[in-house]
Amino acid sequence: MSGEIKKLDSKQPDGPIETAWDRHRFSLKLVNPANRRKRKVLVVGTGLAGGGSAAGLAELGYQVEAFTILDSPRRSHSIAAQGGVNAAKNYPNDNDSIWRLFYDTLKGGDFRGNEKSTYRLAQCANSIIDQAVAQGVPFTREYAGTLANRSFGGVQVSRTFYARGQTGQQLLLGVYQSLMKEVGKGKVKLHTRKELLELIIVNGRARGIITRDLVTGELEKHYGDAVIIATGGFCKTYYLSTNAMASNGAAQTRCWKKGAYMANPCMTQIHPTSLPVMGAYMAKQTLMSEALRNDGRIWVPKKKEDKRDPNTIPDDERDYFLERRYPSFGNLAPRDITSRAIKQAVDGGNGVGPTGVAVYLDFKDAIERDGYDKIKDKYGNLFDMYKHIVNESPYETPMRIYPTAHFTMGGLWVDYNLQSNIKGLFVGGESSYEYHGANRLGANSLMSAMTDGAFVLPVTVAGYLGETFATLEKVDDTHEEFDIGMKVVQGRIERLMNIKGTRTPDQFHRALGKVMFDNVGIERTEKKLIEAIESIKNIKKEFYADLMLAGDEKMNNELEKALRVEDTIDLGLLMARDALERRESCGAHYRMDFVDEDGEAQRDDENFQHVAAWEYQGDDTEPLRHIEELVFNSIQPSKRSYK
Amino acid sequence: MSDEMTLYLQVWRQKDSKSKGGFQNYKVENVSGDMSFLEMLDMLNENLAREGKDPIQYDHDCREGICGACSCMINGEAHGPGKKTTTCEMHMRHFNDGDAIIIEPWRAKAFPVLKDLAVDRSAYDKIIMAGGFIEVKYGNAPEANSMMVGKEVADFAMDNAACIGCGACAAACPNASAMLFTAAKTTQLSLLPQGKVESKKRVQSMIKKMDELGFGNCTNERLCEAACPKGISIISIARMNREYMGTLLKSDY
Amino acid sequence: MSSVFKKYIVAASGLFLTLFVLGHSAGNSLMLFSSEMFNRYGHALITNPLIYLIEFVVVAIFLTHVFFALKVTFENWSARGDVGYKKRVNKDSNLISFAASTMPYTGAVIFIFLVLHIVQFKYGAYYEITYAGTIMRDLHRLLLEYFPAPLNAIGYIIAMVVLTFHVLHGLWSITQTFGVNRSMYNKLFRNIALGFALFVLVIYVTFPVWGYLQGVK
The missing domain is CATH 1.20.58.100 (Fumarate reductase/succinate dehydrogenase flavoprotein-like, C-terminal domain)
Structure with a gap:
């Protein structure tokens, strides 16, 4: 390994952004359908990105082996996304467009994402909805039978498609069913309860993995011609998070230690509205949907360590700090800003609840304004869930919430092909850093994982296999x-x-x-x-x-x-x-x-308009920080202000 | 923190699928009512691990009731005493100080025990594999709004699609039948216009697979419905029975 | 044969047997009106040349019902696996769920009762009586000898209660198995099943009670 700091090239296509993906796809080599079965792809992770690419590649005719550490692909953590999936279909005619979705995503990420990749994401989003509907995903519909949209996460257009509060579940089950269809045909070999413990590189190319069978404990060798890592995010570094227990980042770390660069690992989204920590035994925190902030008002008592019953605290002794600090966005300020404001209120000694580490999310005014029934209709299931966990009714007592780790924007470094610096190693979904820059917008995570799995990886991995078809040396597990x-x-x-x-x-x-x-x-x-x-x-x-x-x-x-x-x-x-x-x-x-x-x-755009990609240098040596400069030709980075 | 409880657990321990298992007794102290059932087991496991004893194996992942990984028959009830909850969502305030709790794995021939409370539910994946999908490839799917689906139909499809594949229906069924799971999927897919085309093949092959895997016959006892953490109704089973009969009686053309 | 198909057979034969139970009760109720009506009805039945065919069909359907019910039950028992639950409770237990969970046992009781019933009546003591020159069997007399014995009457009543439970679940179950059940009819079907089962119970319990009271008089 060299000790030099490199400037990385993420191979973003030149020319107009609108046609970049089309032109790039055309430049990729194809594999003759009869030859496809001679190439094998290992896919680690079976969520939207992994399961989708496994099914997609198998449909094209490649041999695929898919691995999950869970007992079924249907348990993958994509399932837990609640709110929805964005697409610029512009069904409500509210002046949405691919360009606006692209711009919102890039701006939401504070201009630390890749311009052309993000544009491709916004382009593919429309196809996700078509694909999911074709797969039988029961999106919520209007009475006329058309798909319903809602506005989500402070965005001013209604571009979020949803299946009640279980959009992630439904998209994942669609992908899972497609995957199982291919497993049934023998095109995908499915390995459940198997964990990646080592990436195998032969002559600079990813050629296999070592897995541990979580039932028998046996170590197994698996070889292939390309490896896809789609193992999700790594919020479990915070121990408590809204993520599942398996979202641990171990697979990415394994790849990192074998030379794959890790990009922007510090970019972690802390979601503002999760239930507070209740005791040391707590293993996981539950997310309360962002939608609650549409009607709930966040406040703390003005007096420090005020232990009174919240309902007895008069209005003039309450500090509605979001409304005070961000008058135009108020309680709908973006996730990062809201989380920060909540933490500052708690750190200032105004926190509430038995531990003092929470703030109130109050629906009293909303219930007075709209009536009990309307609020119940909108948030009934969330209120029930809260009551279930905390044993207090949000209709009577304000909810107590506190921020917690929710999504990792960072991840393994990839180029426009979603290929890592190690050839033949591809990364999709939350495991890579690709789209969300420094902050992810609501309902954009399903969009990115689905895009990678369904529309990008099957194309670019096939391109890699085409490009290397004649030259790739034969390797099996006897190597x-x-x-x-x-x-x-x-x-x-x-x-x-x-x-x-x-x-x-x-x-x-x-x-x-x-x-x-x-x-x-x-x-x-x-x-x-x-x-x-x-x-x-x-x-x-x-x-x-x-x-x-x-x-x-x-x-x-x-x-x-x-x-x-x-x-x-x-x-x-x-x-x-x-x-x-x-x-x-x-x-x-x-x-x-x-x-x-x-x-x-x-x-600081002058010094940090770049992606930091870290290279492992050994356990006792500081890792190297390489740089991928971010170039914005299509838009001008502006300051994010929500005042 | 609320009152702390002491609980007396009888937990099924089994070394692996081939070994014979048995119950073991554990006393768990300082259980808070705010703990989830799995957090209580975590605490017991941490104590066991500190004593160098083999911790109790159980499946879990998302811990918010959506992934379907958690299971367990708790005092004879699938996912414990709460209605429409999974084990991970069930809180210890449902129990009282001094309670005895029997914890068993799902019991079904088609769900062999792997270790302790963890069972192999891949049989459910195999049922899906037999036809629980719409045979559409990735690529250019038709425009989403080119197909209208009435709200009521979409909603009922969603009620069924809410299944998390946890296995509680077969576990609670006196006959270890997988009818509710299978019916939820056939109902979701054949209700929607995009899935109707394949409905005949789907319902026939899914039922065939379900039988082959060793699940029992449905005798309409409704325990599945009562145990389902997502509240899926046996009306779907009636619907599948009807659909299956249709495939035997009607020709497609 | 698929599990669902087996259930169709059990349900279809069950539906036929339920109708038989209804028809039989209509014939039996003649005993309440007059001994002659009752005996003439019996005579008309057994002298009809078609009776052998009808008997054959009824017995065949009955045996089919028993055979498939047994097959399904044994399969169900084995589907649980080698180790059963130490404890299992029904989260939503009520009268119909009790009826449902006891189907194989109520079925067995009914089977035994039917054997006894046929032995005691069809092949029971043969008395003769003449109405308008026609000699026929006096089954009415047999009834009046049978029911006044408290054990017989009580045994018959118990069997009919068991039958009620069997029919209660069976009838509702048919709506599920044949897929006629819909969310909007779910409650209605349950109430119909309950009503029908109670109707059967009332009619059939009337016979031993009436017979017993006749004897006491």
Whole structure:
């Protein structure tokens, strides 16, 4: 590995942005249909991006093997997205367009996303809706039978398609069904309960993976001609998040350690409206939909540590801080800004609830204005869910909410083909950094994962296979790299099993999560980030000295957790480093030492209009920070202001 | 924090699919009513792990009731005592201090136990594989609004599409029948115009697969409906029965 | 044969048997009016040359019902696997769910009752009586000997309660299995099943009660 800082080329096509994708697709090589079955693609992850690309490639005639660590592809975390999926169909005729969706996405990401990739995303979004409807996704409809739209996440047009509050579930099941159709035909070989533990590279190209069977504990070699990583985000670095337990980032970290660059890992979205932490035992936080902010008012008592019943606090003793600070957007300010304001209110000592780490989201005024029935109609299921978990009725007592980690905009670095710097390694969905820059807009995550899986990866991976068809050397699992990989994995497992210390993987994970949330969370400073790096290094040291692992090498949750936490710690460290080096505030990355005179984020386009792509240099060496310059030809970056 | 409870658990422990299992007793202290059932098990597991004992294996992932990974028969009820909830969403305030709780894995020939409370539910994937899809390829699908679907039909399709594939229906069914799961999918897909075309083949092959996998016969006892965390109705089973009969009696052309 | 098809057979034969139960009750109620009407009705039945064919069809349908019900039941028992639940409760238990869960057992009781019933009546004591020159069997007399014995009357009533439960679930179940059930009719069908089952119960319990009271007089 070279020690030089590189300027990366993400191969964005030249020329007009509107035709960039078409021209690029035309430049890709094709594979003769009869030859396609001679090429095999390994797909790790079976959510919208992974499952979609696996099904798509199989339909084209390639051999596909798909891997998931869960017991079925239908459990993949794409399922949990609630709000909807964006597309610029402009059905409501409210002056939406592909260009507007593209611009909103780029601006929402504070101009840290790639212009041409983002445009392609906005272009493909329309096809997602067509595709999903054809797959049988029961989107919510109007009485006339046409598809319904709603406005979501503070956007001024209604471009969000939804299936009640379960849009992610429905899109995923559509993809899952397509995948199972191909599995049934024998075109896709499905591996469930198998976890990627090592990426195999032969002569600079990704050629296989080593997996661990989570039931038998056996290590297995799998070879192919290209590898797709679509394992989702890594919010579990914060321990508590709205993400599923499997969203751990271990697969990306494995690839990173084999030389794939990690891009903008510090960009993490902290969602403002999640339920507050209720106790140390808590394993996961539940998201309360952003839609609640359409009618709910966020406030804290003006008096510090005010323990009165919220209903007895008169209006003039309440601080509706969002309405006060952002008069034009009020309670509908974007996610990053709202999260920050909530944290500042709590840090100022005005937090509420038993722990003092929450603010009120109050529907009293909305109920007085619109009536109980109308509010029940709009939010009944969310209120029920809240009552279920917290045992208080939001109709009577204001909800208590607090921000929590929700989405990672960062991820493995990819070019316009979604190919990593390692040839033959492709990355899709939340696992890559591609579209959302420094902040993701509501209902854009399904859009990006679906686009990658259905419309980009099947094209670009096929292009790679076409380009290399004549020259790619034949490799199978007898290649020595596989044996080396097996030894490395075996060594890792033995090492962890033999520490025989006193602390469980969860204890380390919680310690990491606390450092991450406090120091690499909503508000970051140079001092806190340096502290975080030190603390995480300590956690890492203690992990190797004091880990205790119960159970054996077969089906063993503790071993799975330990292997993941080991990677999560390294990923956390990298996130802190990236946050430290990005000396500006942009989107969700808010550095308190880089703010304007009003305390709002101060972007530094001169020095940081780029993607940071980190290269692993060994466990004890600082990683290298490469740069991909972001060029904006079609639009002019502006300041995000929501005052 | 609310009152803390002490609970007496009887948990099914089984080393692997081939071993014979049995119940083991555990005492769990300091359980808060705000904990979810899985968080209570997490706590027990952490205690077991610290003592160097093998923690209890169970499936879980999203912990918000949508992925369908969690399971467990809790005191004889699939997903525990709450209605329309999954185990991960069920909170310990449903229990009282000193309660005894029996925790068993799903029991069905088609869902073999892998370890402790984790079972293999790939049989459900196989039913979907047999026809639970619309045979459409990725690519240029027809314009979404070119096909009208009435709101009521779309809504009923959505009611059925809400299935999370957790397996509670077969687990709760006295006959370990997978009819509710299968019917939910056939109903969703054949109600929609885009799925109608294949409905004959779909319903026949899904029922055939369901039988082959060793699920029992439906005897209309409605326990599936009561156990379903998503409230899917047995009306869908009636609908599938009707549709299946139609495929035997009617010709397509 | 698919599981659903087997259920069609059980349901169709069950529907036929339910109608038989209804028809039989109509014939039986003649006993309440006059012994002559009742005996003449019996005579007309057994002297009809078609009776053998009808008997054959009824028995065949009955055996088909039993055979497929047994087959389905055994398959269902084995579908649970080698280890059953230590504890299992119904989240939504009521009268119909009780009837549903006991179908194989109520079925068995009805089977035993039917065997006894045929032995005791069809092949029971043969008395003769003459009406207007025609000699025929005096079944009415047999009834009046049978029901006044408290054990017989009580046994008959218990069997009829069991039959009621069987019919209660069976009839509602048919609406499911044949797919005529819809959300809007769900409640209606349940009430129809309940009403029909109660009707059958009332009619059939009338016979032993009436017979017993005749004896006491």
